[in-house]
Amino acid sequence: MDFLPSDYRSTLGLPVVNIPGCSPVGDNFTDTVAAVLLFLQGIGPLPEFDELGRPAWLFNETVHRGCNRAGFYEEGDFAEEYGDKECLVEIGCWGPVVQCNINKRGAINNMGGCMNTGSPCIGCTMPGFPDAFSPFYKRPPGTLVSSSASKVHGAIIRALRNHTRFFNNRTRRWDEQGHVPNGWGNVREPNLIEKAVHFIYKKVQKMGSSSKI
Ligand code: SF4
Ligand code: SF4
Incomplete structure (x- = not known):
């Protein structure tokens, strides 16, 4: 060209x-x-x-949109060293601004792909590669804004999701009886604040529906 x-x-x-x-x-x-x-x-x-x-x-989507670590990014959970399972942006991943489909397609026979195997994206599908992405494995400057923001709102989102997950890991019978009446004996009971938040959550969830369960 x-x-x-x-x-x-x-x-x-x-x-x-x-x-x-x-x-x-x-x-x-x-x-x-x-x-x-x-x-x-x-x-x-x-x-x-x-x-x-x-x-x-x-090549019309960023690698970040198809990354199986994107959930960690959204919840502000970042890897500190190679081998960690979280988002790799703070150890040099440029995925949010690089167009590539390797995470969705896999490297060979639908298997592998950079972040799937633990490697940050260094932008090899982009015309600016390699100069625009060097030094490799150093945190991209843009993350000072994006991942810092993600840490703040991610901490709140994570706490809320953990709360919802806690109740979704319970059966309705346990709540009606006020204790776990069977072999799931080690499940802790929710405290009063958790119950109140969950009560409001269920009200909002069922709003506009005829379902009572
Ligand atoms: S590892 Fe890279 S591509 Fe994957 S979620 Fe994190 S920043 Fe995005
Ligand atoms: S390093 Fe290259 S192949 Fe790997 S995710 Fe980035 S652009 Fe795709």
Whole structure:
């Protein structure tokens, strides 16, 4: 693309196609080749490519949106060292601003992928790679705002969810009898404040519904 005009088309009517990655995910490559071949056979439309020539259906989302650690990010829970299970942004992950599908698709045969195997994203699908993302494994400056905000609201959200989860791990009979009447003997009873919050929660949940349970 550095040497061809921006409106370049091959004799078969194709633009420059970029399938980025270091190395590219094999399934992304075969997926794109298949789509192009269908077009050349007159069976399918010209596949959609983004402004950088990347297959749009493969590279239009950030890696962060498909990351199995995104729940930790949302709750403000971050890894401090390699091997931790939480979000890797504070040890150098650029996933929130990098377009890549490896976490959803997997590296090979739907298995693996950077964060799935514990590695922060270093932006290898982006034109700015590697310079824009170096030094690798250092916390991106943007996280000073985003992950700090996430820690504040995440702490509140986590506490609320733990509360809801606590009650959803109980059966209705336990609450009606006021104790756990069977072999689940080690389950603690909610205190008065927890019961009051849960009472309001259930009222709001059932609002507008004929269900009483
Ligand atoms: S590990 Fe990276 S991509 Fe995954 S949730 Fe954290 S910041 Fe996002
Ligand atoms: S380093 Fe980032 S952009 Fe490169 S394959 Fe891994 S997740 Fe995708």
